[in-house]
Amino acid sequence: MLAYVVRRLFATIVVMxxxxxxxxxxxxxxxxxxxxxxxxxxxxxxxxxxIREKLGLDDPFLERFGQWLWRLLHGDLGVxxxxxxxxxxxxxxxxxxxxxxxxxxLVISILVAVPLGxxxxxxxxxxxxxxxxxxxxxxxxxxxxxxxxxxxxVFSIELEWLxxxxxRPISEGVWEWARHLVLPSAALGTVYIALxxxxxxxxxxxxxxxxxVRTAQAKGLAPGGILIGHALKNAAVPIAxxxxxxVALLIGGAIVTETVFALPxxxxxxxxxxxxxxxxxxxxxxLIFSGTYVLINLAVDLSxxxxxxxxxx
Amino acid sequence: xxxxxxxxAGIALVAVAAAPWSATLAQQKVLKFIPQADLxxxxxxxxxxxxxxxxxxxxxxxxxxxxEKFEVKPQMVDKxxxxxxxxxxxxxxxxxxxxxxxxxxxxxxxxxxxxxxAKRDALGQKLSEATESWKAVNDKTFTLKLKTPFPLTLDAxxxxxxxxxxxxxxxxxxxxxxxxxxxxxxxxxxxxVKSEWVPGxxxxxxxxxxxxxxxxxxxxxxxxxxxxxxxVEWIYIPxxxxxxxxxxxxxxxxWEQMPPDLIPLLSKNKQVVVKNIDPLGSMGMIRFxxxxxxxxxxxxxxxxxxxxxxxxxxxxxxGDKKNGKPCYSYxxxxxPLSSEVSxxxxxxxxxxxxxxxLLKEGGYKGEKVVIIDATDQxxxxxxxxxxxxxxxxxGMNAEIQAGDWGTLITRRAVKEPNDKGGWNIFxxxxxxxxxxxxxxxxxxxxxxxxxxxxxxSDPKMEELREAWFKAKTPAESKAAADAVQKRAFxxxxxxxxxxxxxxxxxRTNITGLIxxxxxxxxxxxxx
Numbered sequence: 001m002l003a004y005v006v007r008r009l010f011a012t013i014v015v016m017x018x019x020x021x022x023x024x025x026x027x028x029x030x031x032x033x034x035x036x037x038x039x040x041x042x043x044x045x046x047x048x049x050x051i052r053e054k055l056g057l058d059d060p061f062l063e064r065f066g067q068w069l070w071r072l073l074h075g076d077l078g079v080x081x082x083x084x085x086x087x088x089x090x091x092x093x094x095x096x097x098x099x100x101x102x103x104x105x106l107v108i109s110i111l112v113a114v115p116l117g118x119x120x121x122x123x124x125x126x127x128x129x130x131x132x133x134x135x136x137x138x139x140x141x142x143x144x145x146x147x148x149x150x151x152x153x154v155f156s157i158e159l160e161w162l163x164x165x166x167x168r169p170i171s172e173g174v175w176e177w178a179r180h181l182v183l184p185s186a187a188l189g190t191v192y193i194a195l196x197x198x199x200x201x202x203x204x205x206x207x208x209x210x211x212x213v214r215t216a217q218a219k220g221l222a223p224g225g226i227l228i229g230h231a232l233k234n235a236a237v238p239i240a241x242x243x244x245x246x247v248a249l250l251i252g253g254a255i256v257t258e259t260v261f262a263l264p265x266x267x268x269x270x271x272x273x274x275x276x277x278x279x280x281x282x283x284x285x286x287l288i289f290s291g292t293y294v295l296i297n298l299a300v301d302l303s304x305x306x307x308x309x310x311x312x313x
Numbered sequence: 314x315x316x317x318x319x320x321x322a323g324i325a326l327v328a329v330a331a332a333p334w335s336a337t338l339a340q341q342k343v344l345k346f347i348p349q350a351d352l353x354x355x356x357x358x359x360x361x362x363x364x365x366x367x368x369x370x371x372x373x374x375x376x377x378x379x380x381e382k383f384e385v386k387p388q389m390v391d392k393x394x395x396x397x398x399x400x401x402x403x404x405x406x407x408x409x410x411x412x413x414x415x416x417x418x419x420x421x422x423x424x425x426x427x428x429x430x431a432k433r434d435a436l437g438q439k440l441s442e443a444t445e446s447w448k449a450v451n452d453k454t455f456t457l458k459l460k461t462p463f464p465l466t467l468d469a470x471x472x473x474x475x476x477x478x479x480x481x482x483x484x485x486x487x488x489x490x491x492x493x494x495x496x497x498x499x500x501x502x503x504x505x506v507k508s509e510w511v512p513g514x515x516x517x518x519x520x521x522x523x524x525x526x527x528x529x530x531x532x533x534x535x536x537x538x539x540x541x542x543x544x545v546e547w548i549y550i551p552x553x554x555x556x557x558x559x560x561x562x563x564x565x566x567x568w569e570q571m572p573p574d575l576i577p578l579l580s581k582n583k584q585v586v587v588k589n590i591d592p593l594g595s596m597g598m599i600r601f602x603x604x605x606x607x608x609x610x611x612x613x614x615x616x617x618x619x620x621x622x623x624x625x626x627x628x629x630x631x632g633d634k635k636n637g638k639p640c641y642s643y644x645x646x647x648x649p650l651s652s653e654v655s656x657x658x659x660x661x662x663x664x665x666x667x668x669x670x671l672l673k674e675g676g677y678k679g680e681k682v683v684i685i686d687a688t689d690q691x692x693x694x695x696x697x698x699x700x701x702x703x704x705x706x707x708g709m710n711a712e713i714q715a716g717d718w719g720t721l722i723t724r725r726a727v728k729e730p731n732d733k734g735g736w737n738i739f740x741x742x743x744x745x746x747x748x749x750x751x752x753x754x755x756x757x758x759x760x761x762x763x764x765x766x767x768x769x770s771d772p773k774m775e776e777l778r779e780a781w782f783k784a785k786t787p788a789e790s791k792a793a794a795d796a797v798q799k800r801a802f803x804x805x806x807x808x809x810x811x812x813x814x815x816x817x818x819x820r821t822n823i824t825g826l827i828x829x830x831x832x833x834x835x836x837x838x839x840x
């Protein structure tokens with residue numbers, strides 16, 4: 001297994017190198033000039049030319065890529081063109097909100113979705129199964145921002161239970177931290193719950209039709225024990241795969257949620273950087289995303305051994 | 314289990330450690346302000362972005378400032394003298410001026426700051442042309458020697474909008490004017506807490522307890538800058554529906570500029586006031602590319618004048634006539650130089666037949682007109698749609714090429730024809746103070762390659778502008794400005810599309826908001 005992990009980690013470096021080059025090339029080819037944005041609406045062409053010169057934006061592609069790569073090898077992701085703050089600092093500022101949102105969404109989603117999927121499978125064809133599937137279809141269909149506004153209207157404006165927007169670091173108190181994450185996690189988690197519930201149900205239905213489940217039932221084991229101890233464990237591989245992919249999507253894809261709830265996460269950092277062509281931030285974030293994504297997939301692959309002892313690397 | 318206990322103990326410790334800090338913050342008067350945009354650039358000289366200008370007013374001070382009567386008033390300056398020949402200005406600074414790092418404000422700081430500003434600002438460059446030297450007499454007194462009289466010297470030093478001649482410490486002001494500074498040390502009424510700055514989310518300022526306000530009442534950016542809160546937090550909320558909800562729920566105190574479609578929603582809340590506190594508003598405009606057909610032809614530009622109905626643009630931008638009005642002037646309506654001289658082509662019932670006739674006279678051959686649009690900027694987007702409709706009505710072959718604002722402002726710098734990535738029309742807007750006179754109104758300038766995007770070349774306009782600079786009395790100034798406007802309606806460097814205001818919304822416990830064309834946060838009280 002160790003050899004497999006080392007091989008995969010090596011592959012991660014190769015993937016990140018390819019991503020770094022492709023992203024740099026794409027940004028080079030994409031229309032947009034940070035110097036023009038930095039100078040402001042009233043600037044002249046001459047002002048922009050001078051700013052481009054100062055920022056080194058007119059340097060040849062390979063020279064710029066080489067400089068960036070050299071700094072990267074020294075652990076320096078560069079400095080934002082606009083704020084003059086180091087990219088590592090800007091990403092570090094955004095990691096906690098994003099990880100918090102991801103963690104809360106994941107916990108809520110797994111705690112809700114897996115039992116729903118198991119119950120739906122155990123009572124396949126019943127009203128409970130149909131209700132879970134209806135919820136699932138609804139969860140997929142309602143856009144996150146619509147759900148977010150509804151939650152804000154009900155829980156923040158009408159009931160005044162929870163804040164509308166913003167994020168409080170955990171260092172300012174667990175209660176405030178959690179209060180600010182309930183609505184974003186609920187809004188973001190609904191799609192995720194729908195997805196995991198459906199996969200759980202499908203996977204469980206498949207397993208419940210297996211001979212060993214029938215044998216367990218014939219032996220007189222308790223239905224709960226069969227469902228959890230035998231069926232769910234064997235149905236877990238596809239569920240873990242979906243959760244793993246979902247974690248990566250949550251880290252990078254919570255942009256709408258972060259925008260609606262004004263959470264200063266990595267998703268918004270990326271979108272803002274793209275809109276203003278802040279190349280060092282885009283390059284830094286994409287590089288870190290790609291590394292994270294590969295590592296999460298590695299963790300998911302390794303988790304299969306836990307769920308299914310037949311899998312060996 | 315033991316591991317879980319450790320985890321909970323850790324969280325509890327963090328919470329307990331943070332408690333005193335939270336309690337201190339709770340005792341402070343904190344003003345939560347939703348700004349119009351995200352603050353990304355700290356240098357008000359490196360950019361003309363209004364959000365950076367507003368940040369500048371928080372942390373910096375100015376030598377002079379304009380009041381609501383458009384009079385120049387001393388601000389950091391205690392007294393000043395002008396020699397009889399108008400060639401030497403002597404300035405003496407007020408007592409007690411200090412930068413946020415504790416250093417006193419000295420003449421050298423003021424000179425370095427003005428010199429850096431003058432390298433970037435058009436009016437500053439004009440002042441530079443007339444300047445022989447700046448000299449420090451002592452730490453508190455400095456002189457400006459001119460080569461030729463420049464009657465607008467004090468107006469330049471009191472310029473209210475981008476770029477504002479803010480005073481910075483000499484060590485910072487010595488930075489190249491084209492390099493973006495990141496040290497927000499100023500001598501203004503607020504200090505920026507840079508360690509708490511989260512770009513895209515929050516900017517924190519605290520009261521500068523060392524600041525010595527003037528005794529006069531505040532009027533625009535002049536007068537006493539008395540800070541009545543301990544801390545100001547700019548909370549950037551990109552989604553306007555969320556911003557409205559945050560104000561409704563009391564999570565924010567002031568929303569600087571709200572979109573008009575949310576006015577009915579907020580007006581229902583008795584705890585919220587929606588008010589126009591900007592007396593000058595902003596001016597929308599159509600800008601042509603003068604390098605390529607068809608708008609390199611004066612007749613064809615004039616044709617568009619007859620097709621534009623400012624009433625439509627005001628509704629398109631501001632949603633309601635209450636938040637805007639037509640302004641048939643190249644100078645901000647409601648200011649001394651605005652007038653309707655020669656404005657007939659833009660006023661009254663639209664004359665599409667006249668427009669078509671001018672197109673014919675101009676030899677329009679159906680060339681494609683590319684309007685570059687930014688769909689992420691509602692003010693730009695609504696104007697683009699209206700202009701497309703108007704051009705089609707008069708028989709022009711127009712199309713919109715949409716992108717985001719970042720793409721638009723990059724593409725508008727392209728001088729190639731529209732089939733090679735160029736353009737023919739873009740739209741934007743300027744705040745009222747940026748169009749009050751020929752000195753600051755840069756879109757009307759005709760300096761060709763050196764002019765603003767579109768690059769019009771109009772030596773006659775430049776001559777008339779020069780004549781305005783030389784005016785010695787208000788009457789002469791008005792007459793010269795009228796001549797500039799007359800020329801503008803002939804040459805059509807831009808087409809003004811109306812004057813609009815995006816209202817400010819605030820909670821009823823907020824008082825003391827200054828009525829001014831810039832959102833200023835001193836004098837604001839939270840009860």
